Amino acid sequence: MEMKNHRILLAARPVGMPRPSDWSYAQEEVRDPGDGEVLIQVLYISLDPAMRGWMSDRKSYVPPVAVGDVMRALGIGRVVASKHPKFAVGDHVSGMPGAQEYAISDGNGFFHVDPRAAPLPVHLSALGMPGMTAYFGLLDTGQPKPGETVVVSAAAGAVGAVAGQIAKIKNCRVVGIAGGEQKCRYIKGELGFDEAIDYRHEEIDQALRQKCPNGIDVYFDNVGGGILNAALTNINRGARIVICGAISQYNNTGPIEGPGNYLSLLVNRAAMKGMLVTDYFSRYPEARREIAGWMQEGRLKSREHIIDGLENFPEALAMLFKGENFGKLEIRVANE
Amino acid sequence: MEMKNHRILLAARPVGMPRPSDWSYAQEEVRDPGDGEVLIQVLYISLDPAMRGWMSDRKSYVPPVAVGDVMRALGIGRVVASKHPKFAVGDHVSGMPGAQEYAISDGNGFFHVDPRAAPLPVHLSALGMPGMTAYFGLLDTGQPKPGETVVVSAAAGAVGAVAGQIAKIKNCRVVGIAGGEQKCRYIKGELGFDEAIDYRHEEIDQALRQKCPNGIDVYFDNVGGGILNAALTNINRGARIVICGAISQYNNTGPIEGPGNYLSLLVNRAAMKGMLVTDYFSRYPEARREIAGWMQEGRLKSREHIIDGLENFPEALAMLFKGENFGKLEIRVANE
Numbered sequence: 173m174e175m176k177n178h179r180i181l182l183a184a185r186p187v188g189m190p191r192p193s194d195w196s197y198a199q200e201e202v203r204d205p206g207d208g209e210v211l212i213q214v215l216y217i218s219l220d221p222a223m224r225g226w227m228s229d230r231k232s233y234v235p236p237v238a239v240g241d242v243m244r245a246l247g248i249g250r251v252v253a254s255k256h257p258k259f260a261v262g263d264h265v266s267g268m269p270g271a272q273e274y275a276i277s278d279g280n281g282f283f284h285v286d287p288r289a290a291p292l293p294v295h296l297s298a299l300g301m302p303g304m305t306a307y308f309g310l311l312d313t314g315q316p317k318p319g320e321t322v323v324v325s326a327a328a329g330a331v332g333a334v335a336g337q338i339a340k341i342k343n344c345r346v347v348g349i350a351g352g353e354q355k356c357r358y359i360k361g362e363l364g365f366d367e368a369i370d371y372r373h374e375e376i377d378q379a380l381r382q383k384c385p386n387g388i389d390v391y392f393d394n395v396g397g398g399i400l401n402a403a404l405t406n407i408n409r410g411a412r413i414v415i416c417g418a419i420s421q422y423n424n425t426g427p428i429e430g431p432g433n434y435l436s437l438l439v440n441r442a443a444m445k446g447m448l449v450t451d452y453f454s455r456y457p458e459a460r461r462e463i464a465g466w467m468q469e470g471r472l473k474s475r476e477h478i479i480d481g482l483e484n485f486p487e488a489l490a491m492l493f494k495g496e497n498f499g500k501l502e503i504r505v506a507n508e
Numbered sequence: 509m510e511m512k513n514h515r516i517l518l519a520a521r522p523v524g525m526p527r528p529s530d531w532s533y534a535q536e537e538v539r540d541p542g543d544g545e546v547l548i549q550v551l552y553i554s555l556d557p558a559m560r561g562w563m564s565d566r567k568s569y570v571p572p573v574a575v576g577d578v579m580r581a582l583g584i585g586r587v588v589a590s591k592h593p594k595f596a597v598g599d600h601v602s603g604m605p606g607a608q609e610y611a612i613s614d615g616n617g618f619f620h621v622d623p624r625a626a627p628l629p630v631h632l633s634a635l636g637m638p639g640m641t642a643y644f645g646l647l648d649t650g651q652p653k654p655g656e657t658v659v660v661s662a663a664a665g666a667v668g669a670v671a672g673q674i675a676k677i678k679n680c681r682v683v684g685i686a687g688g689e690q691k692c693r694y695i696k697g698e699l700g701f702d703e704a705i706d707y708r709h710e711e712i713d714q715a716l717r718q719k720c721p722n723g724i725d726v727y728f729d730n731v732g733g734g735i736l737n738a739a740l741t742n743i744n745r746g747a748r749i750v751i752c753g754a755i756s757q758y759n760n761t762g763p764i765e766g767p768g769n770y771l772s773l774l775v776n777r778a779a780m781k782g783m784l785v786t787d788y789f790s791r792y793p794e795a796r797r798e799i800a801g802w803m804q805e806g807r808l809k810s811r812e813h814i815i816d817g818l819e820n821f822p823e824a825l826a827m828l829f830k831g832e833n834f835g836k837l838e839i840r841v842a843n844e
Contacts (some may be wrong), residue, residue: 231775232775233775396771401766415770415771415773415774416774417774418771418774421771427768428768428769428770428771429766429768430737430765430766430767430768430769430770431766431767431770432763432764432765432766433764433766434751434764434766434767434770434780435732435751435754435757435764435782436782437751437780437781437782438751438752438753438754438782438783438784439567439568439569439782439784440782441781441782441783441784441787442781442782443779443780443781443782444770444773444779444780444781445773445777445778445779445780446771446772446773446774446775446776446777446778446779447774447777448774448775448777451777
């Protein structure tokens with residue numbers, strides 16, 4: 173039986189916000205896996221801010237996606253053919269299959285996920301890379317202590333929501349910054365944040381002063397730009413700023429906006445530290461176990477925003493950069 | 509006998525670079541010290557970049573100097589009258605006497621210096637606050653390891669020169685950034701830096717790439733602006749950036765230029781940390797002892813740039829911000 177693999181290829185390096193013309197939707201025959209290979213039918217792919225970096229021809233922690241290649245993407249799939257000792261037909265696996273319907277892999281970077289532990293999309297969300305980022309970024313880089321004030325930006329997003337909830341579990345006072353009333357209601361009402369700031373409708377510096385009366389001890393930054401700058405003016409002595417991302421800056425055509433208030437680091441003997449989740453790969457199982465436990469106890473919630481159909485990839489990615497998703501953005505590539 | 513105390517008062521809050529009209533040169537009678545007080549004749553005062561911050565009405569680590577008050581300044585003097593049990597006439601003391609000829613103090617913040625250990629101006633230089641800043645900023649905040657590449661800006665300045673020399677003593681490869689050929693010759697030829705970059709005549713990003721072929725592990729920043737930004741693009745994984753000052757930005761009338769390349773912290777899992785020397789006050793004796801030892805062994809040199817006459821304070825301070833001094837800038841207020 174012949175099977176077609178539809179794929180999203182990077183057609184051009186985007187300038188600023190990626191446009192539909194930066195992508196092409198192609199198809200190819202699915203080949204049989206060779207010795208040591210596994211054929212995976214992709215069920216869900218993850219849409220992440222980091223994708224914008226992968227499209228740019230700039231020195232970074234991984235090489236860029238080549239023009240003409242399938243777009244790099246995390247995802248979850250089911251093994252449909254295998255000549256690999258570790259993977260059997262029917263297994264559910266997570267890894268980096270790319271934005272396509274079928275992936276052939278030597279197994280490198282793929283690991284088993286248990287669909288009974290949580291619905292599959294959650295394995296790309298609180299139990300996936302965003303959850304790992306939140307866990308290690310907050311606990312290892314941010315080092316929050318009980319009673320401290322933790323501020324999280326993009327707080328309704330996949331990483332921010334988990335970071336904020338873990339900070340609550342660790343007995344911190346947690347203030348989330350999100351865009352729009354609905355997201356603010358969600359983080360405060362459903363996720364248990366102490367306060368929410370709507371950056372679209374509130375003056376951020378003033379709101380931070382008001383809602384962090386004891387100052388900021390840990391700022392978990394996913395957005396950069398003016399929000400990072402405002403947070404810097406409100407940090408306490410010895411504060412830690414976790415640089416996890418800068419979604420407000422990824423589509424800039426001009427230079428990235430640096431934090432003009434960075435001298436607050438000096439005045440407050442504070443640290444701004446970058447983190448990359450892949451450094452913690454060997455500790456993912458430990459984090460996954462702990463987050464899954466919190467979910468079972470009802471102390472941590474995961475929310476996903478699922479778009480149907482791989483062909484909608486360009487529009488879905490644009491939603492991400494406009495902040496129009498509400499929960500971890502994923503594409504359902506095929507029905508489970 | 510009546511004695512006059514000439515003093516430099518802050519006449520107005522400067523906008524941008526301080527101007528002569530921001531100062532007034534006043535005089536008053538010297539009064540006798542009361543019980544528990546000491547009268548100090550000021551011999552040298554220290555001119556420091558931090559002074560610019562003290563003149564601004566901005567939240568910082570110390571309150572600003574009030575308009576009409578004597579300008580805050582570190583200095584060294586001789587006790588000329590004392591009703592304080594710890595200080596006797598003839599003692600040499602260091603502390604914060606202010607920009608004036610005589611200071612009355614309750615002794616708070618003053619400590620004895622030994623003029624036989626080093627010439628008095630050195631006690632405001634390598635053995636004073638700049639030396640302490642270099643020592644703790646480099647060793648405690650920067651944490652250099654043998655064989656690592658350490659880059660220092662304002663490397664011919666009072667802090668930078670000591671930081672670079674200590675990095676050499678700790679077996680690092682040291683690259684200094686300074687303004688002009690003379691200063692570059694000095695740090696490479698006399699202080700033993702491995703390389704020097706003349707930021708006035710070299711393209712800084714390219715020069716850093718060329719002179720740090722193994723990348724930057726520790727960047728000790730005294731200047732901010734474009735040099736900090738260029739350093740960020742050349743850091744290694746796990747690099748540490750010590751934010752010690754930002755002299756290029758202190759006289760900005762507009763907003764401070766933030767480091768647009770700060771996302772390099774993320775890519776490289778690096779940290780940017782602020783430090784304030786006063787946090788280490790209790791450990792000054794230890795640092796002073798070690799630096800004095802290195803000086804005696806000929807492994808560390810201190811250079812001072814002495815201007816005569818307190819009345820020249822405004823012009824001397826302007827020199828500092830234009831980078832026209834060569835060595836620790838001090839004013840000789842009275843002959844020893």
